[in-house]
Amino acid sequence: MKHKPYKHIQDLIDDLKKDHAKHSEYAGIGSYKHLGFTILSMLNSCQTHLFSLENQGSKEEEEIRIDIYNLLELIKKLLPHLEFEFLDRVLVED
Numbered sequence: 001m002k003h004k005p006y007k008h009i010q011d012l013i014d015d016l017k018k019d020h021a022k023h024s025e026y027a028g029i030g031s032y033k034h035l036g037f038t039i040l041s042m043l044n045s046c047q048t049h050l051f052s053l054e055n056q057g058s059k060e061e062e063e064i065r066i067d068i069y070n071l072l073e074l075i076k077k078l079l080p081h082l083e084f085e086f087l088d089r090v091l092v093e094d
Contacts, residue, residue, distance in 0.1 A: 012086045019082040035078060042075050 049064050049071075 009089075012082075012089065016082050016086055019080070032080070032083075035080065039075055039078055042071050042078075046071050 046068050049068050053061055053064055
């Protein structure tokens with residue numbers, strides 16, 4: 001009887017495929033490279049908004065703070081949590 005030592009890894013990969021499909025449907029992002037670029041772009045946008053707060057009046061400041069908050073919320077939703085968990089498990093096994 002042949003033992004399948006990597007069965008649990010295959011199960012994780014299957015879960016990742018399902019989760020990736022959900023992320024792709026949600027954000028229209030087809031690859032992890034594209035996801036990484038999107039998150040980086042959003043973080044850069046937040047930095048730019050924060051920098052611009054120095055030169056704004058109080059009404060504009062509030063709008064910029066709301067924009068930054070919303071961008072950060074979206075970034076949190078885009079993070080591939082299952083992939084992070086999978087990588088942790090794989091790294092622990094080595």
